[in-house]
Amino acid sequence: MKGEEKMVAIGEISLMPGYGSTQAVVLKEDAEADRQLTMFVGQAEYAAIAKEKGLVKSERPLTHELYLNILKKILFKFQRIEIFSMREDVFYARVIFAFKGREYTVDSRPSDAVALALNRKISVMVNADLLHPAPSQQDMQEYEKFIKRAKF
């Protein structure tokens, strides 16, 4: 399966605080790209990504910061994240890291993976098949029906 995936490196991660009736994170190859992955996420996931983008502050560590603070104390290197698949409205991502010269992969929700990537400044890769044109205002209502079922 991995052989079939054409992965695109994401250069632009933007936040949409009021996208339809919820909040979204938009991933694009670059600011001018005409295709994107729109991730509708929960409040906690949105807050984590917004904090990494420097848009909100919170005095105490959020969940991902707690664990990244732990990992900072030991010899550990994150490599990249990959949002690689969607099956039955569920999106799948993985985090690739190295430890003692070996490469490891763990499953992740895309929203967790994006917060991690922003924190560690590592590459965000998305399967090209998952990218879509930005929905017009007209398309939004239809798109939201799908996206309400989808899980990021």
Add this chain to the structure above:
Amino acid sequence: MKGEEKMVAIGEISLMPGYGSTQAVVLKEDAEADRQLTMFVGQAEYAAIAKEKGLVKSERPLTHELYLNILKKILFKFQRIEIFSMREDVFYARVIFAFKGREYTVDSRPSDAVALALNRKISVMVNADLLHPAPSQQDMQEYEKFIKRAKF
């Protein structure tokens, strides 16, 4: 400061899905204890703790599970968590872990620390000064005023 803290080992962690107008996690020394720490938490934090208690399922790893899956792959040992202080309505906790024979401490929100402790089956310690009698139905309204400002 650490020397002044009398820490109590928590043996009973229970969930209150509708405690007042929100959801809470209650920590007690044991089921019969007459003092407790009532933690009013957000939905994501509640879901993480409920999943660790086996009360809800989700097919994909939550944030804390992603990182615990990473840490499981490397030589790593969590020791205990401590909810040790409250200042200006903010509760403070820390996670103590060992790596290569050295002990480390990282700051944590109490809700993250409790989810971690349930996952790794390690001790939950609470500063005795933070425990209070269970609020009666009558007290709840008053207590909620405080608790709405407090941050777990």
